[in-house]
Amino acid sequence: MQPVLKVQALNKTFRLRAGLFRRRSLKVLNDISFTVSEGETLAVIGETGSGKSTLARVLAGADNADSGQILLGCDTVEDDGRRDTGCRHIRLIFQDSNRSLNPGLTVGDVLDDCLRFNTQLTEHQRQLKINETLAKVGLLADHQSYYPHMFSGGQLQRVALARALILDPKVLVLDEALSSLDPSVRAQIVNLLLKLQKETGLCFILITHHLSLVRHMSDQVMVMHRGKVVEYGATGAVFDNPKSTITQRLLTY
Incomplete structure (x- = not known):
């Protein structure tokens, strides 16, 4: 193989x-x-x-x-x-997910930036991808309007995982x-x-x-x-x- x-x-x-x-x-x-x-x-x-x-x-x-x-x-x-x-x-997830996230951006902004700078998806397609990725890691679509300080430690790690997964990596x-x-x-x-x-x-x-x-x-x-x-x-x-x-x-x- x-x-x-x-x-x-x-x-x-x-x-x-x-x-x-x-x-x-x-x-x-x-x-x-x-x-x-x-x-x-x-x-x-x-x-x-x-x-x-x-x-x-x-x-x-x-x-x-x-x-x-x-x-x-x-x-x-x-x-x-x-x-x-x-x-x-190949995507990297750090130990301190809070420090790796911009405190001035909502989760939706963070994920949308990943897609805008790395894909050719339309705004509608990006929104669908964000909703799908948040669901995949056990978060709600509404969470995209939250800022990092509004999450618990476990939720922040799910956000970091969502940011890594949204570009469909092969290796984490x-x-x-x-x-x-x-x-x-x-x-x-x-x-x-x-x-x-x-x-x-x-x-x-x-x-x-x-x-x-x-x-x-x-x-x-x-x-x-x-x-x-x-x-x-x-x-x-x-x-x-x-x-x-x-x-x-x-x-x-």
């Missing part, structure tokens, strides 16, 4: 100030490679500073790699730092997107995500420190340490028989 997402040898280095006139190089992604098929979830785990969030930003186009490829089906999304800026099929990158929710709300959002995945074949890249979520949601798990992949395989196999000492340490926390 042709993978939906194929990542090949991604590398990323940051130049950091190391004094008044000196800089040092910090390699945050080192030959990262993996594949994800339709309807699959890849969990990415690792200690703070392992490169997980940088990987999320590169996948979603918020940052560019120095080298390597990102392929979506047969299309090249990124090749050695050159990004297809027209690609809207969830960068600790469920971590700040209380357990009952988190369970609701997880069930919603799994339902959407089953209905649409969405791929998820799940970046989280909640190992119970990894067990529950993911088909594969990739363990990162200092920018490198130290273990990668089926979730059950990695959890039941971790080979790397890094993985063993993470699973005992």
Whole structure:
């Protein structure tokens, strides 16, 4: 089966100030490679500073790699730092959905802007798409007239999900997107995500420190340490028989 997402040898280095006139190089992604098929979830785990969030930003186009490829089906999304800026099929959801939303715009304005700048839909077609997307994430059509401060934490995450889904992506990158929710709300959002995945074949890249979520949601798990992949395989196999000492340490926390 042709993978939906194929990542090949991604590398990323940051130049950091190391004094008044000196800089040092910090390699945050080192030959990262993996594949994800339709309807699959890849969990990415690792200690703070392992490169997980940088990987999320590169996948979603918020940052560019120095080298390597990102392929979506047969299309090249990124090749050695050159990004297809027209690609809207990999979408990122952050941990703090409130800070990622403009407080001065209603939900309807936020969703309409996504469609106006990325599609050729008419105003009527955009309105239908907004209503359909809000319903898909468990919100009402009336919610499009609400501002972000009028929502609860769980509802805000549904708004963030609606903003990601409205462009019909193939891959959603969830960068600790469920971590700040209380357990009952988190369970609701997880069930919603799994339902959407089953209905649409969405791929998820799940970046989280909640190992119970990894067990529950993911088909594969990739363990990162200092920018490198130290273990990668089926979730059950990695959890039941971790080979790397890094993985063993993470699973005992």
